[in-house]
Amino acid sequence: MNEDKIKVLLNNLYGKEYNVDNLHQKFNNLCSRYRSHRPEKLKELENRTPDLWYKSSNNICYILYPDLFAPDSPDSQKLNGVKNNLSYLKDLGITLIHILPILKSSGDAGFAVENYKEIDPKFGTMEDFRELTSKAHKYCIRIVLDMILNHTSDTHPWAAAAKNGDKFYQNFYLFGDSGQNWPGVPEIFHEFAPGHWDYIPELNKWAWSTFYKRHPLGVKEEKFPFAQWDLNYKNPEVLFAMMENLFFLANQGVDVFRLDATNFLWKEKGTSCVSLPQVHDILKLMHTGLEKVAPKSIFLAEAIELPQSIIKYFGDSDEAQTAYNISMMEAIWKAAATSDVTTIKEVSSKMPAIPPTCEWMLFTECHDANFISELDEETAIILYKYFLKNKGLPFMLKEGKPYSGAVSGTTWSLLNGNKDLILLLEAVKLTIGGIPMFYMGEELGVENDESYKNDPSKKDDSRFIKRIAIADKLRERRNIPGTKENILFSKIKELIALRKNHPASNLPPQFLDTANKSVLGYYKKGEEKTFYLANFSDKDQIVTLEDKSNKTLKPFQFEVINR
């Protein structure tokens, strides 16, 4: 991006109150300082890395909590535990690891950050993290890390100073006097952290808090021993301070930054405060800076919205390079729930074109609850009922609107341990297009664990039902023939290899008319034409192929035909 564009963006955000030339100077000084700090070996890696490395069909992402992925490692050695298990991930065919938050934090499973430049001691040290990224790069595995731009913990030094009356740091957050919701602004954690404000007894004021609050409106006693206070991006000092954190982490070896809750960055009374135009200006500036410091590191936008809104996060190829394809995730689950593949075809046909430099990331399960309500109410109701029938637990429900939120549960539990259907869901995820993602344990058939309900700090948050330790002995079961771990791991490994053998896997699908609503047929045209057939029903299905031949598919059968 040229310098004029940077000034335009700074002017959009801050021109009314600040001198844009001074801000531009500060922006470039920050970028060049961190570029000069960048380790030589990361610069060498950049030089060996193709521009659009993330678009290769070779990419498969694995999402893990270090403490749960390495439960056998002692506290403070969790990152080393992950480092010592890279061969397990390499064996599966993983090329990207989304390491869930490991920075010093005070809650929300690491999403309430207290220090962006310090690793939480329970995981290890920043040196351990640098060793992990360095060894991962040697394994041709890249690192995804959450960049939690929207909020800090209320125990972050900035928030502590604000609580102590420091005016400079009070301007890092958004304060109000009443705690009353702004009309039209959605509540995210309605059940256990209602409203948008957190009451601060020390100041007798309210801080804007989209997520966890100590004192939600109307709750006298302290509800949680921490809060997440939203940052005030109307203050350019916040932009520069968070860019500094971003660049610091990039220089530790992070390849992909998951922009957590990025759609909430800008607040304007009278609006929904979701995905406002200023959010995109902020992200374009941050990406421009990242390109100056770490030119091959990229952004993954976490915006739980419909494709029409999500594609705005790709900008003009100058914002995020990847984003979650939430509607395809919901469509795949709907096919599993109803044996009807119509929605997959509809979602795919309505998917807006994305810039050639961008790519979707597609999970069917992640560390959060399964989303159900981004498509339409019919789908939300189907998924809600299906998931709850299969041991799922509601999450983020709006009062009186049970189909409004999400449902927590592991893939194995939500599909009732139906291995054939699980493998069909994984096969479609791996070949329908975009970078496939696996949440830790999906490949081993890990089941829901309700023990989190005994922990007062977790009992209200059903997402903990799926945040389960994977001990070495569980991982070893993948080598015991006939166990579910062996069946799932080896079949998923095979499917991943199949995907990698077809460079065209990442292209959008061309659908066949199978004349059968339970059978999804699509092909990808690379050097050869590869056809995929997926039978989502529990009965034999006969389909007519392009060459007018008939083919019988067994229940939940996935068939690949090369022409």
Ligand code: OTU
């Ligand atoms: C994100 O959540 C993270 O994925 C969650 O793990 C955190 O709790 C949350 O931010 C706060 O940091 O950004 O679109 O299941 O997906 O709250 C809203 C609901 C978020 C989460 C949702 C999401």
